[in-house]
């Protein structure tokens with residue numbers, strides 16, 4: 001068993017109680033009505049869950065990656081839509097501003113973000129650029145003290161509700177890793193608007209939108225990091241984000257397993273509990289092993305991150321394994337529920353839909369395997 005500090009166990013307990021009392025109760029309604037969990041996110045801000053990686057100097061709770069991963073799994077147990085907003089906000093957005101922002105940017109954005117009063121979004125993907133961010137075409141051209149931005153971003157989580165969006169746009173040529181820059185975008189900027197809202201299979205309470213830039217004038221003070229540093233900022237944010245998505249997937253697996261155990265003990269066929277049939281006992285045992293293996297990989301990646309060690313491969317392995325576990329385990333949960341598992345009245349139907357995207361966003365699992373293989377094959381001295 002991993003040694004988990006008292007402080008981290010406490011934050012896990014707080015997140016668990018909140019997720020099971022409030023989020024799980026509201027999740028089905030929010031999913032059905034595509035209702036953004038704004039009121040719950042506000043409470044999560046008050047509980048310190050929205051600034052978990054932000055230093056205390058900027059009002060964060062500075063819990064660190066292990067406590068964060070534990071808390072995020074608990075939030076996903078209650079509602080995966082809320083968890084994805086929390087993950088993008090904490091890992092990618094707060095993390096990037098904390099690492100690359102100026103003091104003025106931290107004062108303006110990081111402080112309210114750490115309180116949960118300003119939610120972050122991250123805009124990298126475009127209609128023609130997904131797995132290959134080097135090919136993105138959204139452009140930012142310097143004109144005096146402003147950048148003029150033109151282009152479209154696609155599939156942006158919290159695109160509509162975010163208070164600040166980290167935009168990755170092209171400021172230079174296609175030279176690998178150098179032609180992209182990051183900007184802090186707010187909804188009041190002229191020439192910026194939110195486009196179509198996607199109608200999705202799962203995680204329906206989180207909004208996924210297009211972002212449209214038409215001669216959008218962004219003050220040069222909104223450049224995050226320096227010009228040409230956008231690729232580095234995006235990749236470092238995604239390394240952290242993958243631990244978040246792994247933790248989210250773990251929470252879905254945990255929830256599906258618990259529902260399955262309770263249903264198997266309560267449902268009777270052939271005069272006995274279905275939990276007595278060996279076919280289902282073995283399935284439950286497999287699910288339990290799968291969830292445990294994912295938990296260890298998530299904690300391993302988070303612990304390495306916390307220790308300041310290089311953890312790119314471990315983050316990708318955790319994301320890959322935990323997301324595939326979530327798909328297996330939520331599918332098995334439906335099987336154990338029989339026909340009822342396919343009906344919306346039972347939460348496993350939602351878990352199954354919510355789990356499907358986890359192998360796709362923040363880098364598909366094919367891309368994760370490329371990262372893992374690259375790390376494995378690279379010169380050991382450089383590791």
Ligand SMILES: Cc1cc2nc3c(=O)[nH]c(=O)nc-3n(C[C@H](O)[C@H](O)[C@H](O)COP(=O)(O)OP(=O)(O)OC[C@H]3O[C@@H](n4cnc5c(N)ncnc54)[C@H](O)[C@@H]3O)c2cc1C
Pocket residue numbers: 088121122123124125129130131132154155156157158200208357360361362363364365366367
């Ligand atoms: C609900 C949702 C939320 C999202 N949130 C965000 C967000 O907040 N911000 C953001 O920027 N993006 C977001 N995305 C976008 C997401 O990250 C991309 O969809 C994902 O990275 C894949 O890009 P793509 O859809 O263009 O697929 P493509 O890149 O076109 O890939 C299609 C298929 O080809 C495979 N493939 C591509 N290249 C290779 C290769 N070299 N080797 C092997 N296989 C390969 C892929 O694995 C995939 O199976 C979100 C997407 C969804 C659906």
